[in-house]
Amino acid sequence: MRSRQLKIRHKIILWITSVGLIVTMFFAGYTLHESIELSYEIMDEDLKSDVQEDLKSLEMEPHGRIAEVFDTLLDFDESHWIKVFDDQMNLVYSSTLSGTADIPFEEGDSGYNYQIQLPRPAGDDGRQPLTVVRVNVFDIQIGDRSYKIQIAKDIKRLEKEVDELVSIVVVGFLLASVLLIVLSYFLTGKILEPIININRLTGEISATRLNRRIPLGKSKDEIYILSQSLNSMFDRLQQAFDMQKQFTADAAHELKTPITMLHLFMDQSLARQDLPQDYIRQLLSQMDILRRMRRMVKQLLDLSALDLKEHLQLEVFELSSMLHQVLEDFDIVFSSRNISLETGIPPGYPYRGDRDKLSRMFINLIDNAVKYNQDGGKIVVKLAEKNGWACISVWNSGPGIPDEDLPHVFDTFFRVDKSRSKTYGGSGLGLAIVKSIVQLHRGTVSMESQAGHWCLVTVHLPLNQ
Amino acid sequence: MKILIVDDEPEIIHQLKNALECQLYMVDTALDGEEALDKIFDNAYDLILLDIMLPKVDGLTLLSEIRKGNITTPVLMLTARDSVEDKIKGLDSGADDYLAKPFSIAELMARTRSILRRISENRATLLTVGDIALDTVSRKITVKETPVDMTLKEFSIFEFLIYNKGRVVSRFDLAEHVWGNDFDPFSMSNFIDVHIKNIRKKLGDDNHIRTVRGIGFIIDREQ
Numbered sequence: 001m002r003s004r005q006l007k008i009r010h011k012i013i014l015w016i017t018s019v020g021l022i023v024t025m026f027f028a029g030y031t032l033h034e035s036i037e038l039s040y041e042i043m044d045e046d047l048k049s050d051v052q053e054d055l056k057s058l059e060m061e062p063h064g065r066i067a068e069v070f071d072t073l074l075d076f077d078e079s080h081w082i083k084v085f086d087d088q089m090n091l092v093y094s095s096t097l098s099g100t101a102d103i104p105f106e107e108g109d110s111g112y113n114y115q116i117q118l119p120r121p122a123g124d125d126g127r128q129p130l131t132v133v134r135v136n137v138f139d140i141q142i143g144d145r146s147y148k149i150q151i152a153k154d155i156k157r158l159e160k161e162v163d164e165l166v167s168i169v170v171v172g173f174l175l176a177s178v179l180l181i182v183l184s185y186f187l188t189g190k191i192l193e194p195i196i197n198i199n200r201l202t203g204e205i206s207a208t209r210l211n212r213r214i215p216l217g218k219s220k221d222e223i224y225i226l227s228q229s230l231n232s233m234f235d236r237l238q239q240a241f242d243m244q245k246q247f248t249a250d251a252a253h254e255l256k257t258p259i260t261m262l263h264l265f266m267d268q269s270l271a272r273q274d275l276p277q278d279y280i281r282q283l284l285s286q287m288d289i290l291r292r293m294r295r296m297v298k299q300l301l302d303l304s305a306l307d308l309k310e311h312l313q314l315e316v317f318e319l320s321s322m323l324h325q326v327l328e329d330f331d332i333v334f335s336s337r338n339i340s341l342e343t344g345i346p347p348g349y350p351y352r353g354d355r356d357k358l359s360r361m362f363i364n365l366i367d368n369a370v371k372y373n374q375d376g377g378k379i380v381v382k383l384a385e386k387n388g389w390a391c392i393s394v395w396n397s398g399p400g401i402p403d404e405d406l407p408h409v410f411d412t413f414f415r416v417d418k419s420r421s422k423t424y425g426g427s428g429l430g431l432a433i434v435k436s437i438v439q440l441h442r443g444t445v446s447m448e449s450q451a452g453h454w455c456l457v458t459v460h461l462p463l464n465q
Numbered sequence: 466m467k468i469l470i471v472d473d474e475p476e477i478i479h480q481l482k483n484a485l486e487c488q489l490y491m492v493d494t495a496l497d498g499e500e501a502l503d504k505i506f507d508n509a510y511d512l513i514l515l516d517i518m519l520p521k522v523d524g525l526t527l528l529s530e531i532r533k534g535n536i537t538t539p540v541l542m543l544t545a546r547d548s549v550e551d552k553i554k555g556l557d558s559g560a561d562d563y564l565a566k567p568f569s570i571a572e573l574m575a576r577t578r579s580i581l582r583r584i585s586e587n588r589a590t591l592l593t594v595g596d597i598a599l600d601t602v603s604r605k606i607t608v609k610e611t612p613v614d615m616t617l618k619e620f621s622i623f624e625f626l627i628y629n630k631g632r633v634v635s636r637f638d639l640a641e642h643v644w645g646n647d648f649d650p651f652s653m654s655n656f657i658d659v660h661i662k663n664i665r666k667k668l669g670d671d672n673h674i675r676t677v678r679g680i681g682f683i684i685d686r687e688q
Contacts, residue, residue, distance in 0.1 A: 253546075256545045257474055257545065261477055261480065267571070277678075277679075280679060329648070332656045371652065
């Protein structure tokens with residue numbers, strides 16, 4: 001059950017995180033793209049304004065040698081690559097940097113990037129490195145002639161800024177992912193909390209008390225509806241169970257009167273001493289069958305009384321003395337079958353519970369340990385305290401229980417060996433009664449066994465109730 | 466000794482009547498609560514065997530009615546319900562003992578004798594058979610006035626046999642009586658023989674316990 005909860009949690013984390021990351025990625029990409037565009041636009045603006053600012057005065061003086069004019073006017077040509085063409089596309093002016101290479105014209109309003117070799121000090125390898133430049137083209141009108149100015153600028157600094165921007169975005173993205181995972185982890189916990197609660201309560205209810213219900217929350221949300229549906233399911237389940245139990249109880253009860261009549265009749269017949277022997281023998285085996293039936297009816301009634309009423313006659317008594325008392329009664333049984341008894345029962349262990357029922361529980365356990373044991377075998381009874389639980393264990397050297405039967409040993413009418421059951425004389429109800437009694441005391445009972453070697457039944461009873 | 470049996474099942478009444486009459490009791494019967502009330506107020510009984518579930522007037526009501534009418538006749542409750550609460554309710558209403566169905570006649574005899582003995586003041590607490598005397602109060606057994614040391618189980622087996630004097634008592638009934646309902650009488654009845662052997666040894670040759678082959682044991686009524 002637990003692993004399934006975690007799985008859903010992981011799934012939700014995965015979903016939230018991946019959706020979150022996709023959105024973040026989209027947003028980061030968009031922002032990155034826009035900021036790069038923006039910085040290029042700013043650069044274009046800068047280039048344009050630089051040139052236009054400087055060439056403003058040119059409109060006043062249309063004559064003279066145009067190249068010199070440009071030379072004086074565009075005095076930032078150390079850092080800029082500039083070429084000026086007239087309307088016939090003749091080169092009119094070129095800056096110092098622009099001597100080296102041509103940059104093709106490109107259509108469009110905005111600037112564009114181009115890789116070019118600039119006359120720069122050579123790198124360590126003696127080669128001129130390629131430099132990316134931003135190119136802008138303007139038309140200007142000087143007098144009646146129009147010129148095309150191609151101006152480019154090294155964008156190394158801008159590229160560096162863009163790199164920084166990218167790394168900031170990547171780091172931000174990683175941080176966002178971590179944040180998303182952590183947040184979604186807690187968020188999922190928060191979302192699943194009511195469901196996990198319901199899951200736990202449901203487990204508790206079906207395992208122990210069918211009469212308990214899931215408390216309904218204040219807000220009528222989906223959880224409320226789920227709890228409601230589960231509760232109504234429990235109602236119907238409990239009803240069905242109760243009906244079944246009531247039926248068993250009623251049926252067993254109705255059998256009592258006819259059994260009593262038969263019993264009394266046979267008792268009377270057996271008390272007569274004038275009957276022929278073979279007739280007596282027949283009567284005796286009939287009596288045996290009737291007694292078996294009688295015992296089964298009684299146990300069925302006990303079981304349904306335990307299930308239906310759940311009434312305990314609580315008193316405080318010492319578990320150790322209860323165990324000793326029962327074991328004393330079994331003395332003769334042990335010695336007749338040569339079974340050796342080993343006990344580890346320290347004195348004391350005050351316990352608040354139903355003494356009669358618990359001693360019946362223990363009787364059934366010992367009875368089983370004797371019945372399903374070899375002659376000359378061994379039984380070990382121990383009482384101990386562990387973390388606030390009294391722990392009664394009964395070990396026997398009997399043939400043990402096959403693994404596949406272990407989960408069913410506490411079921412009503414379950415018997416490991418159908419063919420041998422008659423020689424053991426059990427009704428198949430003994431361990432079911434044990435389980436009911438232990439559960440009424442809010443304890444647990446379990447059986448371990450190694451088939452062919454041993455069998456161990458352990459009862460845990462809570463000491464502080 | 467006059468006993469009234471109140472039960473709505475004629476067959477049960479018939480069997481109980483038979484069994485009790487064999488033990489030389491006088492038996493009267495009633496099939497419902499009203500009939501029982503009439504008979505109880507008209508006759509003096511020594512013991513009433515009363516079923517709880519009865520037509521017209523139920524057993525518990527009937528019981529409190531007769532106790533209100535200052536009738537102190539001992540009452541042995543017979544009932545199909547045997548939970549602790551029912552037992553307590555029955556005893557609170559004034560019943561002297563309580564027997565859950567189905568019960569054996571041996572158990573009924575023992576309870577009947579025990580009640581009759583307990584309430585009658587002029588009777589001794591001693592039960593005797595031959596030279597053997599059993600004191601039901603001090604729970605001691607003597608043979609020719611020499612005390613015999615017996616375990617609790619041995620005592621209650623012998624007591625049960627004496628209460629059923631003249632009746633064969635089966636191992637099963639003995640086991641059920643000695644170990645109670647919680648033990649499996651099928652496994653326990655095997656151990657009755659061990660106990661009987663020990664009892665015989667302690668009581669000596671003249672122990673009056675006779676084995677009835679295949680069935681159980683009997684202490685014969687003295688001629």
